[in-house]
Amino acid sequence: MTDNRVNASAPAARVLQRLPLAALAAILVVLVVVPMGILLYASFVDVPPRPGSPPGDFTVDNYAALLSAGNRAAMLNTLVIGLGATLFALVLGCGLAWLAARTDVPFKSLVQTAGIMPLFLSSLVGALAWSLLGSPEQGYLNIVLRDLGLPDFVNVYSIPGLIFVSGVYYAPYSFLLVYSSLSLLNPELEEAAYVHGARFRHVLGGITFKLVTPAVLGAATLTLVFIMENFPIPQVLGSPEGIHTLPSQIYRLMATAPSQPNQASAAGAILLVITAVMVFVQRRVLATREFVTVTGKGFTPRPRELGRWRWPAFACAMLYVLAAVMLPLFALVQSAFRANPYTTGIAAMFRPESFETEVMAETLESEELQQSLLNSIAVGAGAAFAGGLLYLALAYYVHRTKEPGRRFLSYVAMWPAAVPALVIGLGFLWTWTRFPIIYGTLAILVLAFVGHLLPQGFQGISSSLIQVHPDLEESARVCGAGKIRTVWEILIPLVRTGVIATMLLIFILSMRELSVAIFLFTSDTQVLSISIYNAWEGGRLPPVAAMSLVYIAFLFVLTFVSRRWFGVTNRGV
Amino acid sequence: METKVRNLTVKFGGHVAVNDLSLDIADGEMLVLLGPSGCGKTTTMRSIVGLQKPAAGTITIGDEVVFDARRGINVPANDRNIGMVFQSYAIWPHLTVAQNVAFPLRMQKVPKAEIRERVAEVLASVGLQDFGPRGASRLSGGQMQRVALARSLAMRPRMLLLDEPLSNLDAKLRERLRYELRELQQSLGMTAIYVTHDQSEALALADRIAVMRDGVIEQLAGPVDMYRNPRTSFVADFLGVDNIFAARVTGHRGPDGSHGSVARLDGSAIDITAAAVKEVGSPAYVCIRPEDVVLTPSSPRRPEDALAATVVSASFLGDRTRYHLAVEDGPSLFAVAPGAEDPLAPGAKVFTRVPPNKVQLLDD
Ligand SMILES: Nc1ncnc2c1ncn2[C@@H]1O[C@H](COP(=O)(O)OP(=O)(O)OP(=O)(O)O)[C@@H](O)[C@H]1O
Numbered sequence: 001m002t003d004n005r006v007n008a009s010a011p012a013a014r015v016l017q018r019l020p021l022a023a024l025a026a027i028l029v030v031l032v033v034v035p036m037g038i039l040l041y042a043s044f045v046d047v048p049p050r051p052g053s054p055p056g057d058f059t060v061d062n063y064a065a066l067l068s069a070g071n072r073a074a075m076l077n078t079l080v081i082g083l084g085a086t087l088f089a090l091v092l093g094c095g096l097a098w099l100a101a102r103t104d105v106p107f108k109s110l111v112q113t114a115g116i117m118p119l120f121l122s123s124l125v126g127a128l129a130w131s132l133l134g135s136p137e138q139g140y141l142n143i144v145l146r147d148l149g150l151p152d153f154v155n156v157y158s159i160p161g162l163i164f165v166s167g168v169y170y171a172p173y174s175f176l177l178v179y180s181s182l183s184l185l186n187p188e189l190e191e192a193a194y195v196h197g198a199r200f201r202h203v204l205g206g207i208t209f210k211l212v213t214p215a216v217l218g219a220a221t222l223t224l225v226f227i228m229e230n231f232p233i234p235q236v237l238g239s240p241e242g243i244h245t246l247p248s249q250i251y252r253l254m255a256t257a258p259s260q261p262n263q264a265s266a267a268g269a270i271l272l273v274i275t276a277v278m279v280f281v282q283r284r285v286l287a288t289r290e291f292v293t294v295t296g297k298g299f300t301p302r303p304r305e306l307g308r309w310r311w312p313a314f315a316c317a318m319l320y321v322l323a324a325v326m327l328p329l330f331a332l333v334q335s336a337f338r339a340n341p342y343t344t345g346i347a348a349m350f351r352p353e354s355f356e357t358e359v360m361a362e363t364l365e366s367e368e369l370q371q372s373l374l375n376s377i378a379v380g381a382g383a384a385f386a387g388g389l390l391y392l393a394l395a396y397y398v399h400r401t402k403e404p405g406r407r408f409l410s411y412v413a414m415w416p417a418a419v420p421a422l423v424i425g426l427g428f429l430w431t432w433t434r435f436p437i438i439y440g441t442l443a444i445l446v447l448a449f450v451g452h453l454l455p456q457g458f459q460g461i462s463s464s465l466i467q468v469h470p471d472l473e474e475s476a477r478v479c480g481a482g483k484i485r486t487v488w489e490i491l492i493p494l495v496r497t498g499v500i501a502t503m504l505l506i507f508i509l510s511m512r513e514l515s516v517a518i519f520l521f522t523s524d525t526q527v528l529s530i531s532i533y534n535a536w537e538g539g540r541l542p543p544v545a546a547m548s549l550v551y552i553a554f555l556f557v558l559t560f561v562s563r564r565w566f567g568v569t570n571r572g573v
Numbered sequence: 574m575e576t577k578v579r580n581l582t583v584k585f586g587g588h589v590a591v592n593d594l595s596l597d598i599a600d601g602e603m604l605v606l607l608g609p610s611g612c613g614k615t616t617t618m619r620s621i622v623g624l625q626k627p628a629a630g631t632i633t634i635g636d637e638v639v640f641d642a643r644r645g646i647n648v649p650a651n652d653r654n655i656g657m658v659f660q661s662y663a664i665w666p667h668l669t670v671a672q673n674v675a676f677p678l679r680m681q682k683v684p685k686a687e688i689r690e691r692v693a694e695v696l697a698s699v700g701l702q703d704f705g706p707r708g709a710s711r712l713s714g715g716q717m718q719r720v721a722l723a724r725s726l727a728m729r730p731r732m733l734l735l736d737e738p739l740s741n742l743d744a745k746l747r748e749r750l751r752y753e754l755r756e757l758q759q760s761l762g763m764t765a766i767y768v769t770h771d772q773s774e775a776l777a778l779a780d781r782i783a784v785m786r787d788g789v790i791e792q793l794a795g796p797v798d799m800y801r802n803p804r805t806s807f808v809a810d811f812l813g814v815d816n817i818f819a820a821r822v823t824g825h826r827g828p829d830g831s832h833g834s835v836a837r838l839d840g841s842a843i844d845i846t847a848a849a850v851k852e853v854g855s856p857a858y859v860c861i862r863p864e865d866v867v868l869t870p871s872s873p874r875r876p877e878d879a880l881a882a883t884v885v886s887a888s889f890l891g892d893r894t895r896y897h898l899a900v901e902d903g904p905s906l907f908a909v910a911p912g913a914e915d916p917l918a919p920g921a922k923v924f925t926r927v928p929p930n931k932v933q934l935l936d937d
């Protein structure tokens with residue numbers, strides 16, 4: 001299309017035409033590039049990047065210090081826990097996905113729900129609940145074991161314990177990816193193997209899981225990134241025994257006096273490099289291994305008959321629910337509704353007299369909870385609205401216009417996927433401490449979440465935009481509607497549910513997040529996850545349990561509502 | 574190998590997909606199962622190959638009973654050694670062509686060297702000798718069909734089942750592969766069941782055709798016999814008889830009533846004469862092939878046999894022209910006139926005549 005009007009009023013019009021690109025690029029630079037830049041800068045100088053401090057001298061000491069014994073141990077732990085827990089999460093997630101997607105396991109929808117249920121708890125609450133359950137000696141599980149005359153061997157404050165808890169709470173990601181891939185698999189591919197002489201185990205290992213290898217590999221790298229950058233689990237379960245990973249080490253460098261912000265930045269940079277490399281590898285791997293297994297003709301999925309293994313398989317799925325949801329809820333209820341935090345045995349746990357609602361009532365009435373719940377909602381809603389608008393504008397620009405710079409924008413929009421949440425928080429801290437209008441308010445949290453959730457939001461809205469065929473818009477243009485009118489009357493109504501679903505996803509994910517906020521809150525701007533964490537650091541366990549229960553209830557309702565009425569099914573919810 | 578299916582019944586919940594079906598397939602025979610969508614063709618095949626457990630009946634292949642509901646025998650699919658080409662081909666996309674073909678041999682624990690040999694041999698027999706190392710996800714439809722066939726042949730199956738193996742291909746390729754398939758099957762002497770709902774495919778391929786309807790076999794006969802003498806109007810319809818009219822026998826022709834019957838088409842005053850003799854008053858379907866309708870532009874010599882009609886539309890097909898006619902005060906009639914003459918224009922008046930020996934009076 002040649003547009004004469006633009007050429008006619010040359011320079012002014014051209015500037016005007018570039019305005020959207022400039023605006024979007026500026027926003028992305030502020031949200032993504034600047035924080036990472038300042039973080040990297042801080043890792044190479046000897047002065048903390050605080051307001052008023054001098055620029056500092058170039059040094060590599062911060063990186064050299066990372067080779068100290070403590071830091072080396074943290075890196076090794078990150079790797080060991082990351083790999084071990086990823087393997088465990090894959091086994092759990094793939095197993096559940098296969099049962100739910102391809103077998104005649106009883107109560108199928110229950111098994112399917114089991115695969116995602118742990119997401120309601122978030123890794124923070126999961127870790128807290130498991131510290132109540134599995135701490136050495138005082139953990140509820142050990143109390144029960146002693147009461148039964150068995151050795152009290154449970155100890156989640158250990159590397160195997162960290163692997164176990166991380167695996168349990170990150171299994172849903174493998175489940176979601178592998179489940180959707182398995183349920184799209186043409187069953188004739190498996191049947192052909194049976195017909196050609198293969199036995200069940202050949203088919204399962206040689207055909208079924210080989211065919212969903214791209215999904216399994218994708219899930220593996222994603223889970224590995226998530227677990228390695230996870231902060232709450234190693235902080236809650238590892239630090240009591242001095243077991244640190246890179247994220248908890250970054251926090252320790254920041255939070256224990258004298259704080260070493262430059263070293264923390266260097267550790268953050270290392271973590272950033274590790275996750276970035278893995279995300280890059282994942283993209284490459286997935287790009288080259290896209291098996292097309294879905295045929296045009298509709299097929300009826302024919303479930304594999306498990307025979308006498310039906311009920312044992314179901315029991316395994318329920319065992320997972322027990323470990324991921326039921327036991328933690330039990331521990332939280334025990335701790336929140338109890339006069340005396342110490343129990344002696346099983347009988348004491350279930351004696352009606354030992355239950356009381358005082359802590360719960362106090363917590364519900366406390367200003368701390370109410371304020372932080374309000375803050376959480378405000379931050380979540382702010383991120384959902386501001387983010388929703390930004391992601392929509394970005395997605396529209398990238399997918400629906402022919403303007404320059406589209407590749408660059410979509411590329412930068414995916415960056416935060418490679419940046420650990422804790423590192424985003426650190427970058428925002430260094431960037432915004434100079435601006436008291438932003439720093440110390442809820443706005444900085446909103447900004448950080450909008451940046452952190454950019455990939456999910458951009459992808460979510462893009463996919464609903466792509467589904468609307470350009471012909472639909474073009475036919476409106478042909479019918480005489482202007483550009484803006486077309487967007488307003490055709491595009492917006494068509495993508496509305498997709499956009500709302502993405503905004504809800506942003507809302508939920510930001511409610512669930514601790515790590516982004518941990519360096520950015522002040523006493524007035526605590527969100528719920530921060531309040532819970534602070535209460536835990538202060539050793540106030542009953543309020544921790546009570547607030548966690550409120551938190552879970554809130555997440556549950558939100559997730560349920562968005563799944564039920566808005567069809568939010570993106571990974572992670 | 575000779576195969577016997579006896580009283581096969583398959584149910585999905587309360588729905589009976591195959592109902593008390595019995596079928597014998599001779600050694601080396603190609604049997605075509607023909608029928609409309611949902612009549613139970615795939616279900617019958619899946620039962621024979623062992624992917625679907627029937628509710629009742631027996632299935633015997635050679636001397637081996639592979640399924641017997643009463644005696645509780647149900648040999649699993651992987652031990653039946655029956656090849657099957659799936660409608661979607663089910664080529665494993667994560668394996669190469671050669672690996673796909675080698676799979677059944679690996680399952681049979683054939684030594685490696687022999688596998689290589691047999692894979693090469695079988696790929697050559699389907700004309701894919703150079704495709705071995707290719708990834709299977711980047712094949713054309715026709716190539717996939719051959720790989721699926723090669724994979725099944727490699728296991729040297731006792732019989733071969735093909736479920737609409739050509740339905741995903743374009744018309745030209747379909748025709749070519751149809752002949753290749755037939756020749757290969759005959760040269761190997763392979764017993765085969767072929768499922769389709771395309772009548773021309775059925776006629777071209779079959780030693781015998783079984784027309785299925787609602788889970789039962791409506792007619793089982795050789796292609797020529799079935800084409801000439803469909804037993805019911807349903808079979809006739811499936812074999813390309815376009816003119817089927819509900820009617821009632823009103824009288825007989827000839828001095829002793831043995832020269833044929835006269836049928837009155839329901840809802841009109843049109844009488845059609847057929848060579849067959851049927852009881853007066855019985856309902857019947859008048860079935861006429863479009864190519865048996867004779868068109869004459871001028872009034873015929875024996876007007877009592879002819880029907881006046883108007884051309885509604887004409888489609889010129891090269892070697893013939895197909896007409897849609899409206900019979901005066903009667904139904905639509907389809908006719909095919911051979912030759913490449915100029916077609917009649919819509920609105921033209923014609924007279925149609927059908928020789929009584931080309932009119933069939935059939936049951937439903
Ligand atoms: N897994 C199943 N569960 C329930 N009903 C089924 C199932 N498979 C087939 N049916 C039903 O059984 C009947 C026969 O199906 P079948 O697939 O054998 O038909 P078909 O003759 O192969 O049809 P098509 O030509 O469309 O492939 C149909 O009514 C179908 O809806």
Ligand SMILES: [Mg+2]
Pocket residue numbers: 614615616736
């Ligand atoms: Mg079928």
